[in-house]
Amino acid sequence: MTAAGFVLLLLLGVPIGLVLCLAAVLFIVETGNPLLFDSYAMRLFGSLDNFGLLAIPLFILIGELMNGAGITTRLVRLASIFVGAFRGGLAHINLLANMMVASILGSATAQIAMMSQIMVPEMQRAGYDRAMATGITAYGGLLGPIIPPSIVFVVYAVLAQVAVRDMLIAGIVPGLLLGGLFMGTVAALGWRHGFPRGEVPAPGARGTALRQALPMLAIPLVIIGTILGGFGSPTEAAAIGALVALGLGLFHTRSLRLADLPAILLRTGVNTALVLFLVAAAGVFSWVLIYGQIPQMVAVSVQAVAGTPAGFMLLVLALLLVVGTVIDGIPGLIMVVPILLPIATGVYGIDPLHFGVVASITLILGLLSPPVGIGLYVAASVSGVSPLRVFTVALPFFAVACAALVLLAVFPWLSLALL
Known part of the structure; x- marks a missing residue:
């Protein structure tokens, strides 16, 4: 009954957070143990009792402040200094700027929407196919939830009960x-399609771009430096980063006004509430799964198919690619981590950080895969191109991302090298 109710609620379009909460209720009813309802509210709110979750609203706030401060445009100009003169220079600028923005924003959907507005019109004017420009921008946005700071990694760290700092690193x-x-x-x-060459920036333009953009790099340097140097937790690093972003917006770019702060804080609060409700629902869902010994039953079936840790990780990769095409990254993590992580660590001895990196990136890739592909639809909507057309022309990037995931799944040291 629980599984059927879960699938039915998903098909009816019920928000995933409510689906998880209602599925837990159905499970309690099905087991005939109403005493579990006494602990339901405690489990729901207890899931949020984690210091690491404070990093989420702060990372979201940094992204909102960055948008208001006009930081993205300056980072694009900085990227043009390094790769602008290559063949396909604007495409390289797009990706490099996405990597810079990813180290500040940490959200794929927000990054895809923002960079599509900036880069797609510029690339089309330079002679790029609009769908190709949109695809390159979308896959560049895929880096948002991977390069620290990362809201997806923070959520995984809380679910898996590992250090947020280690997960980000x-x-x-x-x-x-x-x-x-x-x-x-x-x-x-x-080389194959003859992308136009970029223009070589004039020496004066290079100096101007450097002066305007270098202060912006203080935000990722402060965040990553504080975490890697052990000077503070990711939450404290995010708080300092938010102060730096606010100072830059008010006093350096002067694109941010104090009158803008109420709207920024409201958007931050709404987006934070959405993420934290999912985390709370995940706590209840995980609790009933463990009570029903679901991970143990799944482990028996998985062991019959995957005999080695590498085989298990490749099986997880294939499974989550399918899950990611219909469910967004954070809800997908919330659904699969309680079931698959105990098997990965308890049966196959896989490091939870390694498992988290592979699972998170695989589900994030689903943002750009039909039939749901939220990131794909965002990029297509902003650019005015068919989502299927974007996916088709950007298939080489999808193939490369899948190849990278196979490498990450088979070679744990790629994820654990800096720890």
Whole structure:
């Protein structure tokens, strides 16, 4: 009854947070143990009793402040200094700017929407196919939830009960790997399709771009430096980063006004509430799964198929690619982590950080995969292109992302190298 109710609620379009809460209620009714209702509210609110979750509203606030401060445009100009003169220069600028923005924003959907507005019109004016420009921008946005700070990684760390700091550090090498592979893909496509060469920036323009953009790099440097140097927790690093972003917006770019802050804080609060409700619902859902010994039953079935840790990780990769095409990244994590993580760590001895990196990136890739593909639809909507057309022309990036995931699944040291 629980499984049927869960699927029916999803098909009816009920928000995933409510689906998880209602599925837990159905499970309690099905087991005939009403005493579990006495602990329901405690489990719901107790899931939010975690200091690491404070990083989520602060990371969201940094992104809102960055948008208001006009930081993104300056980072795009900075990227043009390094890769603007190559064949496909604007495409390289797009990806490099996405990597810079990813180290501040931490949200794929927000990053895709923002960068599509900035980069797609510029690339089309330079002679790029609009669908290709949209696809490159969308896959560049995929780096948002991988390169620290990352809201997805924070949520996983809370679900898996691992250090948020370690989870964020584990995402650095995979993020750089994906960014490098995407730039290599742009170079190959540029040679094959004859992408236009970028313009060589004039010496004066380079100096101006450097002066305008270098202060903006203080935000990721403060966040990552505080975490890697052990000077503070990710939450404290995010708080300092928010103060730096606020100062830059008010006193350096002067694009931010104190009158803008109420609206920024309201948007931050609404977006934070959405994420934290999912985390609370996940706590109840995980609780009933463990009570019903669901992970143990799944483990028996999985062991019959995957005999080695690498085989298990590849099986997880295939499964989550399918799940990610219909469910967004954070809800997907909330659904699968309580079931698959105990099997990964208890049966196969897989490091929870390694498992988290592979599971998170695989589900994030679903943002750009039909039939749901929220990131794909956001990019297509902003750019005025068919989502299917965007997915088709950007298939080389999808293939490269899948290849990178296979490498990450088979070689744990790629995720654990900096720990």
